[in-house]
Amino acid sequence: SGPGGTIAATAGYDRPTFSWGSTAAAHHYTLRVIDPTTNAVALRVAEVAGTTYTASAGLTPGHAYTWQVGACSANGAAIVW
Numbered sequence: 001s002g003p004g005g006t007i008a009a010t011a012g013y014d015r016p017t018f019s020w021g022s023t024a025a026a027h028h029y030t031l032r033v034i035d036p037t038t039n040a041v042a043l044r045v046a047e048v049a050g051t052t053y054t055a056s057a058g059l060t061p062g063h064a065y066t067w068q069v070g071a072c073s074a075n076g077a078a079i080v081w
């Protein structure tokens with residue numbers, strides 16, 4: 001037999017932290033999280049200064065997401081995903 005019962009969720013369990021490597025000459029980064037089932041953008045943050053971001057709002061538990069980070073120029077015009 002296996003484990004039974006329920007396990008209580010800890011605070012912030014639905015707010016993941018995203019991290020990525022830095023890109024030379026990037027002024028800032030843009031993060032987007034997409035629900036691949038609907039192709040809807042679940043989270044978009046236009047200006048992330050560093051190489052990590054913790055979601056400020058919870059994502060739906062049990063859903064799979066795809067996320068991308070874009071390196072942006074100082075004026076925000078050039079984004080390389």
